[in-house]
Amino acid sequence: MGAADTSDTTVKHVAIIMDGNGRWATNRGWPRLVGHRKGAERVKEIVASAPGFGVKYLTIYAFSTENWKRSTEEVLGLMAIFSRYIQREADRMAREGVRMRFIGDRSRLDPKLQRLMAGIEARTAGLDVLHLTVAINYGGRDEIMRAVRDLSREVAEGRLDPCDVTEAALSARLDTACLPDPDLVIRTSGETRTSNFLPWQSAYAEYEFTPTLWPDFSPKEFGAILARFGNRDRRFGGVKA
Numbered sequence: 001m002g003a004a005d006t007s008d009t010t011v012k013h014v015a016i017i018m019d020g021n022g023r024w025a026t027n028r029g030w031p032r033l034v035g036h037r038k039g040a041e042r043v044k045e046i047v048a049s050a051p052g053f054g055v056k057y058l059t060i061y062a063f064s065t066e067n068w069k070r071s072t073e074e075v076l077g078l079m080a081i082f083s084r085y086i087q088r089e090a091d092r093m094a095r096e097g098v099r100m101r102f103i104g105d106r107s108r109l110d111p112k113l114q115r116l117m118a119g120i121e122a123r124t125a126g127l128d129v130l131h132l133t134v135a136i137n138y139g140g141r142d143e144i145m146r147a148v149r150d151l152s153r154e155v156a157e158g159r160l161d162p163c164d165v166t167e168a169a170l171s172a173r174l175d176t177a178c179l180p181d182p183d184l185v186i187r188t189s190g191e192t193r194t195s196n197f198l199p200w201q202s203a204y205a206e207y208e209f210t211p212t213l214w215p216d217f218s219p220k221e222f223g224a225i226l227a228r229f230g231n232r233d234r235r236f237g238g239v240k241a
Contacts, residue, residue, distance in 0.1 A: 011229050013057035014050070015182040015205070017197055018043070020189030020213030022074075033077040038215040040085050047098065049219035050130055053226050057131045057179055061197050065105070065139030079113060082136065086116045090123060097129030103175035104138030105146070133179060140199040147173035176201055184229050186222075188214045 018039060025035030043060065050058050063078060086100075093100055102117045109117075117136075150173045154160035160169075171177065181201045185194070190211040194202070208225050210217070 011053070011055055011183050011226050013059070013180050013182045013184075014055050014226075015059040015061070015185045015198055015202065016046070017061045017185070017187040017195060018214040018217075019187060019191055019195075021215060023189065024213040024215040032074055033081075035215060036074075036078055036081055040081050042215050042217060043085070044089065045219055046217070046222055047093075047130065047132055048096070049222060053223055055130070055226070057133070057182075059103075059133040059135065059176075059179070059182065059198070061135045061138065061195070063104075063136045063138070064196060065137055065142050066196070068108075068137075079110060082134075083113050083116055086120050090120050093120070093124055093132070094127070097127045099124045099127040099129075099131050101131065101133045101178075102136055103133055103143070104136045105142060106137065108137055131179065133176070135197070138175070138197075140196045143175050144170075144200055171200070174200065181205065184208065184226070186210065186225060188212050188217050 021035035021039040022032035023035070024038065025032050028034075047058065062082065067078075068075060092098075100120050102121065106114050106117065147170050151160065151165055151169060155162055155165065176198070179201075181203075182198060182205045184207075185198070185202050185205045186208045187193075187195075188210055190209070192209045194207075198205075206229060208228070210221065210225070212221060
């Protein structure tokens with residue numbers, strides 16, 4: 001997608017790096033998975049509040065390609081949480097007009113989880129109140145490499161002229177091809193890394209880093225961040241007249 005108008009301060013697409021679940025639980029002397037379960041509850045609240053703030057697209061970073069390095073217990077626990085979330089939230093999302101998509105490489109995921117993902121995508125495909133995209137086994141570099149391989153294959157097979165390998169052509173082969181680029185990326189927990197999340201798509205996004213751990217990230221703070229966004233001067237490389 002192209003850059004927005006330089007005078008536009010409307011937040012249409014928010015992307016969130018939901019960090020701090022494990023630390024939230026550890027700080028309380030609880031197992032890390034307790035924090036992840038609390039984090040899933042927080043997702044429901046933020047999803048429910050987003051349309052009221054005028055947010056049309058919400059993309060959340062649930063599990064990165066690097067998260068496989070965590071303990072087997074934590075990884076399996078996270079996958080179980082994802083499955084339960086999809087099963088328990090399907091009816092509510094359908095009622096509230098939430099369309100759910102997933103981005104990332106699904107090939108490594110459990111077949112049952114893949115079926116659940118495909119099922120809720122199909123069930124909510126016609127909904128348009130909010131577009132919720134969940135990144136699972138997602139890494140920005142991996143996504144770009146997959147897109148580059150697709151382009152290379154088309155060029156090698158003679159189906160694409162090398163001169164037609166443009167930014168638009170690559171964007172069209174990313175997992176997010178049907179989504180606008182994010183206007184705002186929020187990261188919780190006090191970390192100031194982008195962690196391989198939507199690097200291509202966020203080239204002109206605004207960033208907000210908050211010390212709040214994800215399980216404590218409330219709709220009130222979400223609204224305050226969105227309000228601050230409205231005061232930002234987005235020039236996209238240009239100069240304001």
